[in-house]
Each structure stands twice: as structure tokens, then as C-alpha cells.
Amino acid sequence: MPVEILMPALSPTMETGKLTKWFVAEGDKIAAGDVIAEIETDKATMEVEAVDEGTLGKILIEAGAEDVPVNTPIALMQGDGAAEVAAAQGVSAAPAAVSPAPVVAPAPAAQDAPGSADPEIPPGTEMVSMSVREALRDAMAEEMRADDRVFVMGEEVAEYQGAYKVTQGLLDEFGARRVIDTPITEHGFTGLGVGAAFAGLKPVIEFMTFNFAMQAIDHILNSAAKTHYMSGGLVTCPIVFRGANGAAARVAAQHSQNYASWYAHVPGLKVVAPYSAADAKGLLKAAIRDPNPVVFLENEILYGQMFDVPKMDDLILPIGKAKVLRAGMDVTLVGYSYALVYMLEAAAALEEQGISAEVIDLRSLRPLDTETVLASVKKTNRMVAVEESWPVCGIGAELSAQVMERAFDYLDAPVLRVTGKDVPMPYAANLEKLALPNAMEVVEAAKSVCYR
């Protein structure tokens, strides 16, 4: 009785992958532990081992096939001792969390709202489709070409090509002087980066994720953010701290935290949290050129998502400017980073129910573009703030206070927040889903403030 060998998943978020090669042919005897195939996603490559012994019957998916869905039968095993395959850990695999794009980013429905188009992008500019990951890489590469003082430092950024492949190719182009693998010592290399910035270099410090930046937060706050002030303007710290922030998938409490409001709290820092690839590119380039310390919060799940990016020689977007992604009249939805996925989906659903939602992507969290938010609220008279972070002292709480202080008379309903739940991130799939916000919660909150 032939047994099916299924396409394995590298992570819970992986939906498809490429079957790069077969190491065995039809009719080959296979022993348990033999490497039989190699599969690849956009960020990792992994060898597939046989768990049991047997004979390879028929290959169902040829080598080189792309976008093979997880759990698709890729081969049949014959004869005695039906074999199974399992993903081998640590052969050539990437770190635990891997997330190829599970969703295609919803296209912004309307671009006609005031302030929706970036004036930096001339009308009619040609667009190219690009992942957030590639956009970030290109931003760093362009700035490194333009300025020898720019260098990238962090764990696995060089030879490994980036734990999430964001720095892919940089070592080849710029060499080990400017693309530097560090030991796993966030506290140390962050302080070292700050010192290099004091001396006039322009470091880009990558944290594999911002969860690990907690080891280094003293240097981000006390050394980087405050020294310009404490020196009466004599010392500057032109540095970028970047990496994945917030929830990925199934990595539990210590690897899922969103630190947006922690850094946005601190005078002396700028904080950026883009959603789209174009913003990721234009804002990272701006961050690298900025003479101040910038915390650049990325999102692991967005890394693989494709967006239109303007084909421009030097795309620089202003830090501190929000963007209206979708114009609307009835309610303002405001958020940042991955929350835009929920907001855009909710806006489409609300439209079907006759509610016109305006969607604002904050893009920067410090400075916070409250003007754009207030202008929108004065038009819609209702606001829902959305974020994956915890509710207490969050960005939504700050927006709510600002709107209350500065547009109280315009409000027709209390501001509502849709946030991650006030719990450490659970591991179990169903609990994790419950802990994160979703489009339906945004729809319900929007309807509620519209008294519908």
C-alpha cells in the first residue's frame, strides 16, 4: 500500500514553498534519516528527511516546482515499512519563526483622500511589485552606496544573510567591513553602535526581533535618546535600531511583544512603524539619513507581502507624516503596521454595510501626526484606534487622549480602541487567535461608534 509523502511546513504560518530538488530517484531504497529532498521558502531552505525506510515509488511533484501548498502529496513510498517524512530541524533551517506571506496585502481602495498621496512621489511614477523585505534591503543598500559611514550590524546579518533575510546580499556587495555579524550580545553591540554614532558613523543596528532589544533598551534610551540633550547639543547620535516587532505566529509570550508605545514614549527618539513596502523603503532611507536616533519597527508577517513601490532613484518619505489609505465620511480607523491589514479588511466590509470608513496609516509614532488624525475626526466625528499591542498606555490610548483634548466638540461617540488583549501571548493556536485583534472586531467597533 503506497504511502503519501506530504509537503512539510517550515512553520505554522507557511502555506506554500518551493520544492528545490530531489536527492533520491524513483525506485531508490531509502533508510530512515536519509535526506530525500530540499524545500525553500522566501526566507529559509530546509532539507527533508525520511522518517521510515522503504522504496520511493513515484515522484508527484517535480524538482523546481514553486508555490507547492503545504500538505500536498509530493511522492509515494512503496512496500514494506511505509515511510513518512518530517521536517529536519537545524539542518540548514532558519530560526524558529518563519513566515512566508500568507495573505496578499489588500489594495487600498481609494487614493483620492486629502493627504493620501505622498507629494514625494510624482503622479504617474511607474510602480514595481516588491515585498517589504526587499524594500528594506534596497533602502539599506542604496544608503550604503551613497554614504560610506552607513554600516549594518547585528546577529546573523552578514553570512547568514539575515535571520529573516532582510539583509540578503548586503555582505556580497559591501563586504565584512560594513556588514558585521555580532555575537549574541544585544546590550554590548547596541552600546557599541551608539559609540560609533557619537564618533560620526551612521550605524544600522538590527535586532533579530525587538523582543531581544530589551537587553539593550538602556542604551537606546539613556545613551542614544538623551545624549544630544544632556550635551547641550554638542553630541549627535545618528543611528537606526531596526528589526521585527510585535506578534509573528505561534512563538508565544517572549517573542511576540509589540514595543511601539515603549519607544514612542521617549523624547529624543523617532519611532517609525510602516505597513507597506513603499513606506518601509522611503522611511528607512529617511531614518538612515536622519541625524537623530530612530527606532524602526518592522513586522515579521509583513516581510513577505507584496506591494507596489514607486520606481524612483531616491525614494525618501517624511518621518512624522501619516497617510490616508482610504477616504471615508462616517468613521476614522487609525492604526499602524500590521493593524492596517485588519483595518483595510474591515473598511471593505463596512462599505458593504453602508458605512464609509476613512483609513489612516500612522506610519510614524513619534512624531505622531495628530494633525491628520484630527482633520479626519473633525470630518467623520468618530474614531476607532487599532493596534496589535496591549491596550494599557498604548498608541490608541494616546490618540484617544489627543482627540478628546483637541477635538472633543467634534466627537459624536466615544473613541474606541481595538487592541491585542491584555494578556501575555499564548501559544495555542486558538488562544493566540483570540489574543490578537481581527477585522471583525474593527467592524463591530466601527458600527458601535456609528450607533449601528
Next chain:
Amino acid sequence: MPAKKAASRKGAEKKRKPPANKTVMTPENELSAYKSMLLIRRFEEKAGQLYGMGLIGGFCHLYIGQEAVVTGMQMAASEGDQLLTSYRDHGHMLSAGMDPRAIMAELAGKKTGSSRGKGGSMHMFSPEKGFYGGHGIVGAQVPIGAGLAFANKYEGNGKVSVTYFGEGAANQGQVYETFNMAALWKLPVVFVIENNRYAMGTSVTRAAAGAEELYNRGQAYGIPGEPVNGMDVQDVRAAGMRAVEWCRAGKGPYILEMKTYRYRGHSMSDPAKYRTREEVQEMRKTSDPIEQSRDRLLGSGIAGEKELKEIDREIRQIVNEAAEFAQTSSEPDLTELYTDIYVAETLNAG
């Protein structure tokens, strides 16, 4: 201006060919070391007085007793080399050639202060003089100092970063993260452990395993280290020259453990219950760096009593002027509250 004097003196020293035995100080070296140490001593005494009068607030950590350390090291370093330290930083700033008036005014929180009154005793900087702080978080300056060295190597400018920290900071985790990277990447950084025996009120023997050999703390990383009599400016300078030369030759970091002593409390508010009066008196009597220097000057005939008296008078004048300047300067304008948070005009411009 004394700052200029110090700088030109140093420049002259650089140009002169080193003597055959570089570790032996010339008469000029002896005299210049004496003046530098005396300036620190008198400045700190004055700061202590002003603190007592309520003109200096917050924390104020005096360097009295440790003067030979930074003085000797600065003599070993070259123009352009960087230095940075913890919050016990007045001596380092004076030694780097910063204007005593601006330092004293900063202590007093005045607009004429080095940081325009916004940093205080612990937070002053002068990239122009190679001084990168003035750091209030114990140990934080250590990776920052290695970062300066990283930049030196990156740019191939031949400079060395002299990174000071106390024996208390020597127990901080980030120090060892820094040792590792500095050794791995052969960064030109001299780590100067100023072991004054007490981390606030905790003696080194109560806080550090292997307390007698902190200079060995880089051994696992292959960083050479040596103990130095930090109460004698000659010894400090000689060891500093070995260390700086090692770094400049591209051999990586070097550790010097300066065995030194602070006469005053950790800060101005120190109950001094953790050591005996006799211990302090004994150190002052037998090991004072300025007295040792003075004895050598007199003993070798480099200077007479009269000349030393004149030097003392000059230095008192510099310090009095600094104190006067600090007292008569105005407080910062209230608009200063919101300046220097970001590099000008970039808050919204990106």
C-alpha cells in the same frame, strides 16, 4: 585660557622626539603632570565647597585622590585620541583640556555651562577635545568607548579610545560583552579600570571575585592586562604608553587596572561608615599622587619652593575664576527646556 595652554603643551610634547627610555619623565613632563593634578585637586575642592553652599545640586562625585590616573593616561595618549568615563568625570574633562569655567558653570546649572546647564556634573561632552562623557549609568560607557574604537578602526584614523570605568562597573555584564567584541575585532581601546576600592559603600573584596586581579578579567578573551600603581603618575604614564602603543599597532584592546583611592565619599552625600578615618589618612600620608610629584620636583631640583608656590597661586586663580564665572552666570533661558531634544529642524522634516 588654561585649556589652550594644556593643548599646546601637549602638542609640543608630541613633536618632541621621545627619550631613549620613554617611560622616564622629562623635567617638563614632571612639571606638567604636577600642574594638571593640582588643577584637578583644587577644582574638586572648590566644587565641594560650592556644593556645601548649595550652588551645586544633585550628585557631585569628586576625583580627589585619583588625579594621577587620568593625568598619566592623557600624557600617554596623543592628540585626537578619545576618552570617556563614568560620572566621576571632572578630572577627565580638565585633563582633556576643557575650559574649567564651562565645567564649573555646568556643575552650577548655568547657561554658560558646557552642556548649557542641561547635563550637570555627570553629563558633559566635548567631541572637539575627544571627551565623550560623562555617563551616569554604571558601565554604559564601556561599549560606547568600544564603539568609538570601532569607528577609529572603520575609518582607519589611527586613534585610540581610552575607556575608563570603576572597579564596581567591572562587574557589569556589558563590560564582558564589550571585552569579547573588542578582542574579536581587535578594536583600539584601552580599558582603564580605576580601582579606588569602593563601589559606593561596597569594598571591592565584598563585590568582586578575584578582587586582587581585576586586570586579569580580560584573560579569557586574550586581552593583556596589568596592574598599575595608580597613585604615581610616572607609573601610570609608562603603563599607558605600553597600552596605547599596543592598541595603535592594531593588536586589539588592553586593560590597565589602576590601583587608586578616593579620599572623599562616593558622592557628596556619603556617610563614610564603610571605611576608617585612619585608612584614608594613611593613604593621604603615604601615597598622595600630588605629594609624590612635588617631592620629585623638589628633590631633583626641577622646581623650587618658590616656583611651586607660584604654580599653586596660578591654579587657585584659574579655579577661583571658574567659580566666579559659574556663580555670576545666569540660569538657562526657559526656552532651553525644548531645545536639543532633536538635532535642529528635523522633528517633522525627517
